[in-house]
Amino acid sequence: MKDNKKAIVTGCPGQDASYLCELLVEKGYSVYGVSRRSTRENSNMLFVENLTNNRYNAVTMDVTDPSGVSDLVKNVQPDEYYNLAAMSHVGQSFKEPASTLMADGMAVTYALEAIKNYAPNCKFYQASTSELYGKVEEGLKLDENSEFKPRSPYGAAKMYAHNMVSIYRDSYGIHGSCGILFNHESERRGLNFVTRKITTGVARVKCGHERHVVLGNIDAIRDWGHARDYVYGMWLMLQQENPDDYVLATGETASVREALNYVCDLAELNMDEVYKINPKFMRPAEVPYLCGDPSKAKKVLGWRPQHNWKSLLELMYKSDYRTAAREVYTYR
Ligand code: G4F
Numbered sequence: 001m002k003d004n005k006k007a008i009v010t011g012c013p014g015q016d017a018s019y020l021c022e023l024l025v026e027k028g029y030s031v032y033g034v035s036r037r038s039t040r041e042n043s044n045m046l047f048v049e050n051l052t053n054n055r056y057n058a059v060t061m062d063v064t065d066p067s068g069v070s071d072l073v074k075n076v077q078p079d080e081y082y083n084l085a086a087m088s089h090v091g092q093s094f095k096e097p098a099s100t101l102m103a104d105g106m107a108v109t110y111a112l113e114a115i116k117n118y119a120p121n122c123k124f125y126q127a128s129t130s131e132l133y134g135k136v137e138e139g140l141k142l143d144e145n146s147e148f149k150p151r152s153p154y155g156a157a158k159m160y161a162h163n164m165v166s167i168y169r170d171s172y173g174i175h176g177s178c179g180i181l182f183n184h185e186s187e188r189r190g191l192n193f194v195t196r197k198i199t200t201g202v203a204r205v206k207c208g209h210e211r212h213v214v215l216g217n218i219d220a221i222r223d224w225g226h227a228r229d230y231v232y233g234m235w236l237m238l239q240q241e242n243p244d245d246y247v248l249a250t251g252e253t254a255s256v257r258e259a260l261n262y263v264c265d266l267a268e269l270n271m272d273e274v275y276k277i278n279p280k281f282m283r284p285a286e287v288p289y290l291c292g293d294p295s296k297a298k299k300v301l302g303w304r305p306q307h308n309w310k311s312l313l314e315l316m317y318k319s320d321y322r323t324a325a326r327e328v329y330t331y332r
Pocket of ligand 1: 087088089090091128129130131181182183184192193194195197214215216217218220221222256281282283286287288290
C-alpha cells in the first residue's frame with residue numbers, strides 16, 4: 001500500500017463506520033470521519049475518536065450540503081471514499097420520506113460529482129442494501145442480478161443512489177462499487193433495530209429492569225451477519241482493480257420469532273412470557289423475507305463471513321447482559 005492512504009468515511013456515528021474507521025486506521029490510513037454536528041455525541045463515534053488518535057480526523061459536515069462535500073474532497077484528495085451516511089431505519093423512512101431521499105439518494109450524487117470534478121482517481125464505496133429487492137418469493141437466494149423492487153422510501157432512495165453509481169462508472173470511469181449488504185448487526189447496533197431490541201430487551205427482562213420486549217412483525221425473515229465482517233468486505237471491494245457490485249450476506253435465514261426464541265433460550269426465559277406485540281412497530285409495507293447469495297464476493301474478493309445469526313446474537317446478548325447486570329435494579 002502507498003504511504004499514508006487517505007479515506008473519507010461518512011456516517012461516522014454509525015455502527016458500520018465505527019468498525020470501518022478502526023480497520024482503516026489499523027491499516028495505516030489517515031481517516032477523515034464525517035458526521036453531522038447533531039450526531040457527534042454518539043457513543044460509537046467517541047469510541048472511534050478515542051481509539052484512533054492522530055490518524056483519525058473528525059470532520060463535522062452534512063452530506064446533503066453539496067458545497068461542503070466538494071470542499072472536503074478538494075481539500076483532502078482522498079484515495080477512497082466510503083459513503084455510509086444514511087437515514088438507515090426503514091420504518092422511520094415512511095415518516096420522513098423526503099429527508100430520506102436527500103440523505104440516502106441526493107447525497108450520493110453530491111459525492112460522485114465532487115469525485116468527478118476534484119479527485120477522479122478516488123475509489124468510491126456506496127452502501128447499497130438488500131432492501132432494494134423488496135417483496136420476493138420465500139426460499140429465493142438473492143444475488144447481484146436479482147430484480148430490484150423496493151417497498152419503502154428508504155429502498156427507493158437507495159435504488160436511486162445505486163443507479164447513480166453505475167451511471168458515473170459507465171459515463172465517467174469513476175471507480176464506484178456498491179455493496180448490496182444484507183442485515184448486519186453487532187454489539188454496537190442502534191437500539192431501534194430488531195436484533196438489538198431483542199438482545200438488550202431480553203437482557204433487561206432477565207435482570208429485572210423491564211417486564212417485556214415489545215416488537216412488531218415477528219414473522220419477518222432476515223439474513224443476519226456481523227457488521228465487522230461486512231466492513232471488511234467493503235474495504236476489499238475498493239482494493240479491486242475494477243469497480244463492481246457485490247452481495248454480502250451469510251446465506252442463512254431466521255425469522256424475528258426464531259431470533260427472539262434463541263435469545264430467550266440463552267437467557268433461560270420463556271419467550272411467550274417475554275414478548276408483546278405493538279402494531280406501532282409494524283410498517284405500512286413490509287419486506288417479509290430476505291436471503292442473500294454471497295457467491296460472487298466469496299469467489300472474487302475471497303470474502304467469508306465469520307458469524308451466522310446464532311453466534312452473532314450470542315455475542316450481542318452477552319454484551320447487553322453485562323451492561324444490564326451492572327445497572328441498578330429499577331423494576332418490581
Ligand atoms: O432490524 P430492522 O429494523 O432492519 P431492516 O428493516 O431489515 O433494515 C436493516 O437492514 C437493511 C439491510 O437489508 C438495511 F439496509 C437497513 O438500513 C437496516 O439496517 O427490521 C428487521 C425486521 C423487519 O421486517 C421489521 O418489520 O424486523 C421486523 N421487526 C419486528 N419488530 C422490527 C420490530 N423491526 C424493528 N426495527 N423494530 C421492531 O420492534
